[in-house]
Amino acid sequence: MTARMLVNGLSGDTVSALDRGLSYGDGLFETIRFVGDSAPLWSRHMQRLDESCRRLQLPAPAALQLLREARAVAHDMPQSVVRMTLTRGIGARGYASPVSPQVTRVVAAFEAPAMDGDMYFQGIRLRVCTTRLAEQPLLAGMKHLNRLEQVLARAEWNDPAIAEGVLCDARGRVISATMANLFAVVDGRLMTPAVDRCGVAGVARAEVLAVCPEAEIGELTLEALLGASEVFLSSSVRGILPVCSLNGRDYVRGDMTRHLQRHWHDLGFSMEQGG
Amino acid sequence: MTARMLVNGLSGDTVSALDRGLSYGDGLFETIRFVGDSAPLWSRHMQRLDESCRRLQLPAPAALQLLREARAVAHDMPQSVVRMTLTRGIGARGYASPVSPQVTRVVAAFEAPAMDGDMYFQGIRLRVCTTRLAEQPLLAGMKHLNRLEQVLARAEWNDPAIAEGVLCDARGRVISATMANLFAVVDGRLMTPAVDRCGVAGVARAEVLAVCPEAEIGELTLEALLGASEVFLSSSVRGILPVCSLNGRDYVRGDMTRHLQRHWHDLGFSMEQGG
Numbered sequence: 001m002t003a004r005m006l007v008n009g010l011s012g013d014t015v016s017a018l019d020r021g022l023s024y025g026d027g028l029f030e031t032i033r034f035v036g037d038s039a040p041l042w043s044r045h046m047q048r049l050d051e052s053c054r055r056l057q058l059p060a061p062a063a064l065q066l067l068r069e070a071r072a073v074a075h076d077m078p079q080s081v082v083r084m085t086l087t088r089g090i091g092a093r094g095y096a097s098p099v100s101p102q103v104t105r106v107v108a109a110f111e112a113p114a115m116d117g118d119m120y121f122q123g124i125r126l127r128v129c130t131t132r133l134a135e136q137p138l139l140a141g142m143k144h145l146n147r148l149e150q151v152l153a154r155a156e157w158n159d160p161a162i163a164e165g166v167l168c169d170a171r172g173r174v175i176s177a178t179m180a181n182l183f184a185v186v187d188g189r190l191m192t193p194a195v196d197r198c199g200v201a202g203v204a205r206a207e208v209l210a211v212c213p214e215a216e217i218g219e220l221t222l223e224a225l226l227g228a229s230e231v232f233l234s235s236s237v238r239g240i241l242p243v244c245s246l247n248g249r250d251y252v253r254g255d256m257t258r259h260l261q262r263h264w265h266d267l268g269f270s271m272e273q274g275g
Numbered sequence: 276m277t278a279r280m281l282v283n284g285l286s287g288d289t290v291s292a293l294d295r296g297l298s299y300g301d302g303l304f305e306t307i308r309f310v311g312d313s314a315p316l317w318s319r320h321m322q323r324l325d326e327s328c329r330r331l332q333l334p335a336p337a338a339l340q341l342l343r344e345a346r347a348v349a350h351d352m353p354q355s356v357v358r359m360t361l362t363r364g365i366g367a368r369g370y371a372s373p374v375s376p377q378v379t380r381v382v383a384a385f386e387a388p389a390m391d392g393d394m395y396f397q398g399i400r401l402r403v404c405t406t407r408l409a410e411q412p413l414l415a416g417m418k419h420l421n422r423l424e425q426v427l428a429r430a431e432w433n434d435p436a437i438a439e440g441v442l443c444d445a446r447g448r449v450i451s452a453t454m455a456n457l458f459a460v461v462d463g464r465l466m467t468p469a470v471d472r473c474g475v476a477g478v479a480r481a482e483v484l485a486v487c488p489e490a491e492i493g494e495l496t497l498e499a500l501l502g503a504s505e506v507f508l509s510s511s512v513r514g515i516l517p518v519c520s521l522n523g524r525d526y527v528r529g530d531m532t533r534h535l536q537r538h539w540h541d542l543g544f545s546m547e548q549g550g
Contacts, residue, residue, distance in 0.1 A: 003293065013291060013292050013293070014292055015292050015297060016288060017280055017282055017290050017381045021297045022290060022294065022360065023304070024420065024421075024426055025299070025421045025423055026423060026426050029298070056423075056427075085297065085298070088426075093306070093385050094454065095425045095426050095428070095429035095453055096429050096433075097430055106292045106297075108292065113368075134410055134411035135409055136409035139424070145300050148300055148414055149411065151299055151370050151372065155371075155372055179369065179370060
């Protein structure tokens with residue numbers, strides 16, 4: 001894998017083996033889609049990062065510094081994904097936080113994933129994962145570094161025809177995909193699961209909710225999902241992805257999905273094939 | 276913090292900033308108490324590590340190699356704690372595991388924590404944490420790298436007179452301390468909470484259960500804990516720690532605690548002040 005990287009603002013590709021990010025997953029990350037020098041959802045990423053830093057009591061770096069570093073690593077890639085990882089830095093053994101933690105900051109740029117343009121028209125195939133998300137309101141919504149549930153869920157299949165997996169909570173309620181949020185049009189109404197007990201409050205999800213203020217945030221059963229007229233995923237990296245199949249049920253790309261794809265296109269993302 | 280370290284068998288103190296241990300907490304650790312070259316609970320640590328590697332589908336390094344590396348870093352420290360961290364290595368962006376993961380192996384030795392010998396006689400003070408452990412049977416029992424719950428719980432207090440915090444699950448059942456397992460003598464019977472839905476199956480806990488096969492593993496309410504005649508913590512690093520106070524309730528070090536402290540002493544640990 002090739003990536004250009006800055007660690008604490010300096011060229012480098014390593015962190016201390018005593019970093020609390022490694023020891024305990026004590027930190028946060030953002031994965032931000034850049035088109036050249038521009039990240040259309042930048043301010044939403046910074047808003048979530050700030051809010052999560054506050055919740056974890058991590059000192060948040062200045063957004064301007066992060067933007068400068070992101071542009072430096074993404075420089076001259078026409079389409080890139082910048083991953084920013086913040087940790088509570090190096091600490092003594094034990095869970096207690098250092099009195100004045102020196103946050104570790106990794107900013108790395110990757111080539112944007114190659115997405116078959118057809119996927120944005122035809123849609124992607126999903127499966128339902130057997131891995132269930134645990135309810136932890138203290139961590140819900142954040143893009144923190146404790147991601148073993150997602151790793152286990154993603155390890156459930158390796159059929160390349162299946163692009164994503166649906167994650168439910170322990171009570172069987174649909175929450176999200178493994179690396180994207182999920183929306184469905186149920187009885188004519190756009191809805192997305194709440195992420196206050198588990199799941200990640202995606203930046204693309206926030207954009208969709210801003211564009212569609214009538215959307216409902218609530219409980220979504222698997223039954224309701226299978227009965228939906230449209231289903232799509234939202235991802236800051238991949239945009240608006242129509243779902244064409246889930247557990248033998250077929251869906252077609254509907255008006256709401258098309259509308260949001262156009263919006264994504266208008267934001268400045270080219271790949272999402274708006275229209 | 277000074278530590279001697281081997282990373283993948285070589286002198287070094289860094290890991291790749293793209294390591295999945297950092298990106299997702301995708302890995303495991305063990306903290307092993309050494310007395311000189313000897314780790315009395317070694318085989319229990321290796322047993323848990325093997326079992327957890329199997330559960331996470333991580334290739335387990337050979338125990339003999341780990342022992343050689345642990346002795347190399349702990350060399351000439353009379354009392355040390357060796358932390359071994361295993362991760363799924365460097366991976367592409369995304370949760371999907373590399374087809375043939377190259378496990379990252381960090382073996383680091385620290386001076387054993389200075390423990391006031393009095394603590395083993397007088398006991399330590401505990402508080403009840405408000406942070407609740409989420410139920411996740413797929414991860415329960417393992418000492419994996421997703422430890423944000425413990426970080427949040429430990430951040431709840433900084434009174435140095437409080438040595439540990441009691442963690443309950445979402446339903447209010449007592450599970451453990453933040454970095455030790457918990458035992459109580461309730462109605463004359465030794466018991467410890469089950470750790471099949473959350474919590475860590477401690478190596479010291481396994482030793483206690485082997486020594487006391489009559490001990491009961493089950494549900495422990497806070498009420499039962501406050502009504503217990505003895506309470507102690509078990510830790511592979513700190514041994515058997517009597518609890519003298521919890522939420523205003525006082526306990527005295529009882530026969531069971533003394534018995535297990537003697538056993539710890541007989542195992543070859545000197546600090547636990549057996550007798």
